Amino acid sequence: MAERVGVYICHCGSNIAGMVDVEQVAKWAGENLEGVVVSRDYKFMCSSLGQAMIEEDIKKHNLTHVVVGACSPHLHEKTFRKACQNAGLNPYLCQMTNLREHVSWVSRDREKATEKARALVAAAVERVKRQEPLQPLSVDVNPATLVIGGGIAGLQATLELADAGYPVYVVERRPSIGGHMAQFDKTFPTLDCSACILTPKMSEAGQHPNVTLYTYSEVDEVSGSVGHFRVRIRRKARMVTEDKCTGCGICVEKCPRKVVDEDFEAGFGYRKAIYTPFPQAVPRIPVIDVHSCIWFERQKCRACEKLCPTGAIDFEQKDEIIELEVGNIIVATGWNMFDCRRIPQYGYGRLANVFTALEFERMCNAAGPTNGKILLRDGKTEPQTVAIVHCVGSRDSNHNEYCSGICCMAALKFGHLVLEKTKAEVYSFYIDMRTNQKGYEEFYHRLLEEGMHFVRGKVAEVTDAARRPDEAGKLIVQVEDTLLGKQRRIPVDMVILMGALEPQTDAKELGLKLGISCSMAGWYTERHPKLDPVATMTDGIFVAGTCQGPKDIPASVAQGAAAAARVMGMITKRKVWIEPVVATIDESRCSGCRICNNICPYNAIEYDEAKGVSRVITAMCKGCGTCVAACPAGVISGAHFSNEQVFAEIEGILWDALQEEKKAEPQAVTG
Amino acid sequence: MIAQNKGKLAVYWAASCGGCEIAILAIDEKILDVSKHFDIVFWPCATDGKVRDVEKMADGSIDVCLFNGGIRTSEQEYMARLLRRKSKVLVAFGSCASEGCIPGLANLSNRKEIFHTVYHETPSTENPKGVEPQHVTDVPEGKLYLPVFYDTLFTLDQVVDVDYYLPGCPPEAERIWDAITAILENKLPPKGAVIGANTTVCDECPRKRTEKKIRKFYRTWEIIPDEETCLLEQGLVCAGVATRAGCGAKCPKVNSPCIGCYGVNDGVVDFGARLMSALASVIDSDAPEEIDRIIREGIPDPAGTFYRFSLAHSLLRRKKKVPDEE
Numbered sequence: 001m002a003e004r005v006g007v008y009i010c011h012c013g014s015n016i017a018g019m020v021d022v023e024q025v026a027k028w029a030g031e032n033l034e035g036v037v038v039s040r041d042y043k044f045m046c047s048s049l050g051q052a053m054i055e056e057d058i059k060k061h062n063l064t065h066v067v068v069g070a071c072s073p074h075l076h077e078k079t080f081r082k083a084c085q086n087a088g089l090n091p092y093l094c095q096m097t098n099l100r101e102h103v104s105w106v107s108r109d110r111e112k113a114t115e116k117a118r119a120l121v122a123a124a125v126e127r128v129k130r131q132e133p134l135q136p137l138s139v140d141v142n143p144a145t146l147v148i149g150g151g152i153a154g155l156q157a158t159l160e161l162a163d164a165g166y167p168v169y170v171v172e173r174r175p176s177i178g179g180h181m182a183q184f185d186k187t188f189p190t191l192d193c194s195a196c197i198l199t200p201k202m203s204e205a206g207q208h209p210n211v212t213l214y215t216y217s218e219v220d221e222v223s224g225s226v227g228h229f230r231v232r233i234r235r236k237a238r239m240v241t242e243d244k245c246t247g248c249g250i251c252v253e254k255c256p257r258k259v260v261d262e263d264f265e266a267g268f269g270y271r272k273a274i275y276t277p278f279p280q281a282v283p284r285i286p287v288i289d290v291h292s293c294i295w296f297e298r299q300k301c302r303a304c305e306k307l308c309p310t311g312a313i314d315f316e317q318k319d320e321i322i323e324l325e326v327g328n329i330i331v332a333t334g335w336n337m338f339d340c341r342r343i344p345q346y347g348y349g350r351l352a353n354v355f356t357a358l359e360f361e362r363m364c365n366a367a368g369p370t371n372g373k374i375l376l377r378d379g380k381t382e383p384q385t386v387a388i389v390h391c392v393g394s395r396d397s398n399h400n401e402y403c404s405g406i407c408c409m410a411a412l413k414f415g416h417l418v419l420e421k422t423k424a425e426v427y428s429f430y431i432d433m434r435t436n437q438k439g440y441e442e443f444y445h446r447l448l449e450e451g452m453h454f455v456r457g458k459v460a461e462v463t464d465a466a467r468r469p470d471e472a473g474k475l476i477v478q479v480e481d482t483l484l485g486k487q488r489r490i491p492v493d494m495v496i497l498m499g500a501l502e503p504q505t506d507a508k509e510l511g512l513k514l515g516i517s518c519s520m521a522g523w524y525t526e527r528h529p530k531l532d533p534v535a536t537m538t539d540g541i542f543v544a545g546t547c548q549g550p551k552d553i554p555a556s557v558a559q560g561a562a563a564a565a566r567v568m569g570m571i572t573k574r575k576v577w578i579e580p581v582v583a584t585i586d587e588s589r590c591s592g593c594r595i596c597n598n599i600c601p602y603n604a605i606e607y608d609e610a611k612g613v614s615r616v617i618t619a620m621c622k623g624c625g626t627c628v629a630a631c632p633a634g635v636i637s638g639a640h641f642s643n644e645q646v647f648a649e650i651e652g653i654l655w656d657a658l659q660e661e662k663k664a665e666p667q668a669v670t671g
Numbered sequence: 672m673i674a675q676n677k678g679k680l681a682v683y684w685a686a687s688c689g690g691c692e693i694a695i696l697a698i699d700e701k702i703l704d705v706s707k708h709f710d711i712v713f714w715p716c717a718t719d720g721k722v723r724d725v726e727k728m729a730d731g732s733i734d735v736c737l738f739n740g741g742i743r744t745s746e747q748e749y750m751a752r753l754l755r756r757k758s759k760v761l762v763a764f765g766s767c768a769s770e771g772c773i774p775g776l777a778n779l780s781n782r783k784e785i786f787h788t789v790y791h792e793t794p795s796t797e798n799p800k801g802v803e804p805q806h807v808t809d810v811p812e813g814k815l816y817l818p819v820f821y822d823t824l825f826t827l828d829q830v831v832d833v834d835y836y837l838p839g840c841p842p843e844a845e846r847i848w849d850a851i852t853a854i855l856e857n858k859l860p861p862k863g864a865v866i867g868a869n870t871t872v873c874d875e876c877p878r879k880r881t882e883k884k885i886r887k888f889y890r891t892w893e894i895i896p897d898e899e900t901c902l903l904e905q906g907l908v909c910a911g912v913a914t915r916a917g918c919g920a921k922c923p924k925v926n927s928p929c930i931g932c933y934g935v936n937d938g939v940v941d942f943g944a945r946l947m948s949a950l951a952s953v954i955d956s957d958a959p960e961e962i963d964r965i966i967r968e969g970i971p972d973p974a975g976t977f978y979r980f981s982l983a984h985s986l987l988r989r990k991k992k993v994p995d996e997e
Contacts (some may be wrong), residue, residue: 589936589937590870591870591871591873591874592873593911593912594882594901597882597883598882598883630948631945631949633870633913634935634937635936637938
C-alpha cells in the first residue's frame, strides 16, 4: 500500500495518560498497523510543539495521512487539520480519534482502557487510509440578521448590529418588544428604574432605520445554513392594520371586555380584549385577543371598529406568512417562570395572599395594577409581615436541580422595596444566599442592616391552619431553621414565592427548527461552555440571554452584545467556508424513486421533474447522512463517510478478531 | 459477431431450482449463435459429460463457466472449486449463485431442523423408520458415501473467487444475451462487476411517483392497486426502489410489487438493510407506538420480505449458530 500514515497519541497531561498506556498504544500502532510509518506519543499534542512535530513528520516522512488520538474533535479537529494544511497535506486527510472523552474519562480499568484505545486507533488508521482530499466550499454571507426574541438580550444584539450598519429583523411573539424586563419595577442592586433604562432601547429599536420589527409573530420554519438561511415567519393576525393605526388608544379605552392579563401582568391585573400590554409598548399598535373579544365570541360589539378614527380595525385579518433571507440568526427567546402551583404545599392559587415573584414585580411597579402600592390580595390592606421564599422550583430534585441564579438578588430587592414602602417586617427563607456579582454582596449587607430577617432553611409548608392564637388569620410559614436547628412557625400576612427560571415551554421545538440542541433542563446548548458561550453547534446560529441558562440583566446584555460581535465577524468576512462533508446524488444512476425527497431535515433535496432525478442542493446540505442511509439504490454518497470508510473503521475496531481469523488456516467450507 | 476460434463454455447447476438452466434456453434461437461460437464442454443438464472429463482438462482451459445455484453440499463445493480452477471466467449466474436466493432463506434454520422438516414433518412424507441421509452408510458391499449437507448455504463467492455476477431469479434472456455478447466481443467490465444495469427497477417502471408518505403497508391480497401510481406509495412493499434494474420492471407492470430478485445496486452492501432504512424513512408518523403498529401489521415476515433473495450474502448471513448445534 502506498499510504504513509503518521499516528500521534496525546497524553493530554494526565487526562489520557493517567488511564491509558499511551506509549504502548503508540508503539503498538507503529509495529502492527499496516501503512503506519511513524507513531509517537507526546505530552500535549495540541501545543505548538506538538503541532510542529506533526508538521515536520509530514514533510520528513512524506506522510499521506495523519491520525491524532487525543480529545474530542469538537475541541481540536481544527487545530490538527490546520497543522496538516500548514505542512501541505489536505486537512481532510487527518482523522482524530477520541481517547479522552471516549476512553480515559469513562474507564476505570487501565488495561481495558488501553485495549479500547488501541482499537480506536486501529479504526482511525484503517479509515484515514481511505479518506480523500476535500475542498471546502465558500458561501456568501447575507448581511441581514434575524434576532428571535425582543427581550433585553435580543434588543442589545439588535442595536449593536443595526448601529454597525447591518439590517436586523426582530421576531417577537408578544405584541410588544421589551421582554420580562419591561415587567419589572426596579433592577438590583442599583435600584435603577427598569423601564427608565429599557424603554429608550425599545424605542430606539422601533425607530432604527436598520431594524424591522415583527411583533406578535413567530418563526415557522428555518432552512438553509450559515450565510444564507431562509426563514418563514408567521405574523399572527392582530386584527389591527399596522399602517393605519396611530396608537391613539381609543379602541383600548372603549373596549367593554376586561380580562385577566395572564401574560404581562402575570395574572395580577387586567387588560382589555383589544390591548397593548403596557403604555410604553413598541410598537404602540394594539392587538385583539380573539379568545376574549365579544365579536369573536358572539358576533356583537365592534366598538373598537366604530370608534377607530383611522379605520385600522380589521376583523377579517388572517395570519400572514413572510419569508426572509438572513445570514445569521441570534436566538434570545428568554425564560418562563416556574408554575408555583406545582408545589401545592406553598399554597399558590389556593391561599389568596401567596404571590409569585412576577406578580410582586407588577405590584411594585408604579404603572402596575396597584400603582406601586404593596397591598394584600384585597387591594386595600398593607401587610405587616412579609415572607419571601427562595428556591421555589430551583435547587429541588423534584423540579429543577439547577440554581436560577438571580432569585436571591431579586428577593433582596423585594425585601428592600417592602421595607421602603411599608412598615412591614420582612423574612427571607433561603437555602444559601448567592450574591456573587459586582455590588451584589454589598446589597445583601445593606439589607442585613435595613433589618430584613434571614432564616436559613427550605420552607416546608405555607398554611392558613392556625395552631396558636397569634397565628389566627395569618399565613404560617413552617420551616426548619438550620442555623438554630429547630422547627419554626412564622405567621405572616403575605408570602412571595421566588419561582425558578425555566426554559420556554417550546424551546425544544424551536431548537429542532433551528437545528440546535438543548441541555437536559431545556436550555440551549452553547458550542463550548467556557470558550464559545454564544455560538451553537450549528454555524451561523448564536444564543444570547436566558434561553442559554438563567442569568441576570448585565449578563444577558453582555451575551447579546457578544452574539452581535460574532455575527459582525461573520458578516465582515463576507464569505464563509462550509464543510465539504456533504451528500451528492449520482444523477446518472438515480432512478427518481423519491424516497429521499421528504426526509432531509434541511430541505436540501429537490426533485427534477424533467430529468426524473433527485438532487442535493450542496449549499444547504449539512452532511448529516440521512439521505445516504435512506437511498435504497445506494446512489447518494456522503463525502467523508463513504461505505468504504465506515466499514474500514468497523474492521479497525475489530482488528484483534480479524487477526485471529487471518491466522486460522484458510479452510474449506465446513458445515 | 466476429467468427473466431471457438471458445469453451461450461454450465453448472448447484443448489438452485433449475430455472436458470431454462433461462439460458429462453434466449431461443440465439442458442445456435452460442453454439456457433462456443464448444459446450460441460453442461450436465443439457449434454452428456462427466466430472472426470472436467478433472482431466488443463487448468484454465474453459473460457467461460456459467455457474448457477448456491453451495449447500460438499459435492457442490467440490464442483465449484473444480470449475473455478478449470475456467478463465467464472460467472455467478442467477440469484442463487450470487446471493443465495430462496435456498439461502434456510440459513434462518440449520441442517437438523431442515432434515426434521423434510424427512419427518411434511404431510407427504412416509418415513416410518425415520431414515435421514448419512454421509457414510455401511452396506454389505462396503461403504456408501453421500455428499455432506452443510448447516449453511453459501453463495458461490463465499467459496471461490468469482469474476462476474449475472443477477436475477432467473436472469432475463435479454440480459443473458447481453452478457454473452460482452464475452464474445471482449467488452467485459472490470472483474467483480455485476453484468447489467446500474440503476434500480424504478428507472424502468412507468408508474407515477410523488413524495412518499406511508401510513399503512398492505399485503398483496389485501388491495387491488391502482395501475398508474407507484405501488410503494399505495402501501405495497415494492422492493423496486432497492432492486437493480434489468428485468424491465416486469412485476410492477402487471400490478404486482417487485420482490427484489435482481438484488442490490452497485455500492450497496446489504439489500435488506437498505430497503428497511428506505421504508423506515418514509413511514409517515412520529409516534413510536404507531410506527411499531404500521410495521408489525403490514410486514409480518420481515426476513422473508427484505431478505427473500439476499440473506445468505447479507451482513447477517444466517441465524446465529448455537455452539452445540453440530
